[in-house]
Amino acid sequence: QQPVQSPQAVILREGEDAVINCSSSKALYSVHWYRQKHGEAPVFLMILLKGGEQKGHEKISASFNEKKQQSSLYLTASQLSYSGTYFCGTESNTGFQKLVFGTGTRLLVSP
Amino acid sequence: DGGITQSPKYLFRKEGQNVTLSCEQNLNHDAMYWYRQDPGQGLRLIYYSQIVNDFQKGDIAEGYSVSREKKESFPLTVTSAQKNPTAFYLCASSWRVGNNEQFFGPGTRLTVL
Numbered sequence: 001q002q003p004v005q006s007p008q009a010v011i012l013r014e015g016e017d018a019v020i021n022c023s024s025s026k027a028l029y030s031v032h033w034y035r036q037k038h039g040e041a042p043v044f045l046m047i048l049l050k051g052g053e054q055k056g057h058e059k060i061s062a063s064f065n066e067k068k069q070q071s072s073l074y075l076t077a078s079q080l081s082y083s084g085t086y087f088c089g090t091e092s093n094t095g096f097q098k099l100v101f102g103t104g105t106r107l108l109v110s111p
Numbered sequence: 112d113g114g115i116t117q118s119p120k121y122l123f124r125k126e127g128q129n130v131t132l133s134c135e136q137n138l139n140h141d142a143m144y145w146y147r148q149d150p151g152q153g154l155r156l157i158y159y160s161q162i163v164n165d166f167q168k169g170d171i172a173e174g175y176s177v178s179r180e181k182k183e184s185f186p187l188t189v190t191s192a193q194k195n196p197t198a199f200y201l202c203a204s205s206w207r208v209g210n211n212e213q214f215f216g217p218g219t220r221l222t223v224l
Contacts, residue, residue: 002153030210041201041215042154049210087153089213096209098144098169101154 001025003090005102012078012109020073020105022088031064031071032089032099035082042087045073050093078109113138115216117202122221124196132187132219134202142208143185147171148199148218157200160185161208189221196223 003024010018022031030049034042048064048071059076075082085106089099115136124130136143142161146154156169160179174193179185185204189196201218205211 032210032213034213041217044212044214047210047212089154091210096207098156098159098167098208099213100156100170101146103151103153 002100003088003102005086005088005105007105008103009106010108012107014080014109014111015077016109018075018078018107020075020086020088020107022071022073022090022102024069024090026069026090027093028064028066028069028090029093029097030091031062032091033062033071033073034087034089034101035084036087036104037084045086075107078107080109080111083107083109115202115204115214117200117216117219119219120217122219124221124223126223127191129188129190130196130221132189132200132202132221134185134187134216136183136185136202136204136214136216138204138214139182140204140206140214141182142205142211143179144203144205144213145169145175145177145185145187146201146203148201154201157187159208196221 006021033045036042050066062073064071085104087104089101091097118133144159145157158177160166176188202216203213205213
């Protein structure tokens with residue numbers, strides 16, 4: 001079953017913060033986050049494994065609450081280059097499973 | 112440079128014709144995937160392969176077929192049985208299926224006229 005992402009779209013001014021949520025109805029082993037710019041291939045951002053470890057990369061970080069089967073992606077002090085569509089991909093709790101991707105969140109950062 | 116290549120970038124076909132999309136990787140990855148992307152629907156898995164000579168259906172396999180005769184190649188055939196084949200097709204690979212980063216190719220946009 002496809003995870004649900006929220007919001008569907010968000011518009012920010014440069015320097016503002018945003019949170020993108022990913023929620024699943026199934027128990028999860030891992031959550032992946034990817035960003036795709038228009039007409040390009042998705043690019044990997046990070047993986048979060050069962051255990052609730054928060055990960056970060058520069059000003060983009062994420063958390064994973066395995067009890068709630070939810071993950072959140074945090075973008076702080078957004079830059080123009082953050083614009084794109086963000087997808088979460090979830091792996092079920094048995095591990096070594098294919099990913100199921102959400103429908104995406106479109107983010108536009110304006111000057 | 113290591114990576115994934117897909118060809119062609121744009122493909123036009125007449126309704127009723129089968130068409131094969133190419134995907135090659137030189138990352139030495141065992142796992143390969145095919146996704147279909149339609150506006151507003153994210154990435155949906157068509158087929159995936161964990162190892163050479165083995166592949167499994169994904170969530171939307173009907174009307175598609177694949178082969179995995181070589182580790183580096185995973186071609187996708189869109190058959191005439193696929194009711195709505197016009198879409199953006201993405202190929203990806205990873206070390207193995209599961210909690211591994213997937214590397215995506217540039218995609219093939221297929222338009223059936």
